[in-house]
Amino acid sequence: MLTPFQELSDTSRLWIYQSDRKFTEEELPKLEQYLSAFLEKWTAHGAALNAGFEIKYDRFIIIALDQTQSAASGCSIDTQVRFIQDLEKEFEVSLLDKMNVTYIQNDRLHFKPLTDFKKMAKDGAVGKKTIVFNNLVNTKEEYLEHWEVPAIESWHSRFFK
Structure with missing residues (x-):
């Protein structure tokens, strides 16, 4: 329904x-x-x-x-x-590949393979405050509150250590 x-x-x-x-x-x-x-x-x-x-x-x-x-x-x-x-x-799109990251930089959405995002974090091209989309949220409440978050507040934080 x-x-x-x-x-x-x-x-x-x-x-x-x-x-x-x-x-x-x-x-x-x-x-x-x-x-x-x-x-x-x-x-x-x-x-x-x-x-x-x-x-x-x-x-x-x-x-x-x-x-x-x-x-x-x-x-x-x-x-x-x-x-x-x-x-x-x-x-003709990919919707099930979880090995990609979408983030906001300079007021635009960007889409990168996870390996590229990890390298960008290491090189300082994206930072802890870069807004990422945490697609691992499980409920509507989590989605509304914790989907668009600074990288340091999501699973992406492991790339900034």
Whole structure:
């Protein structure tokens, strides 16, 4: 069951899929249509799942699931991953590769492979205060409070020692 993202509980479980490029203005309505159709029909053991989504910075797909009525099962999570894989093919993007970092520098979003970001940290090209996107957050509340944070306040901090 599709629910507006803003109406979902702050305890909702969260998945963040980071694209290796921005979605275009032409692609965004189609992406929203696909996400809406998928979440409208998404179930776990036949029970409708109360979920919503938002797209941030034309690059991140955030799916939230209010598990107070029905929780995600292994099969429903597998279904979500297959759906994301279909989006990767449809839009020719990478959404499941976790070995990349998106950060803000000079008021612009930048996307780098993790190895490049690590080298940039070592060389001082990015710093402890560089805003990074912590895609490891697990709930809507964590997303709202701890997703865009200085690198030193996220798992990225290990690159600044």
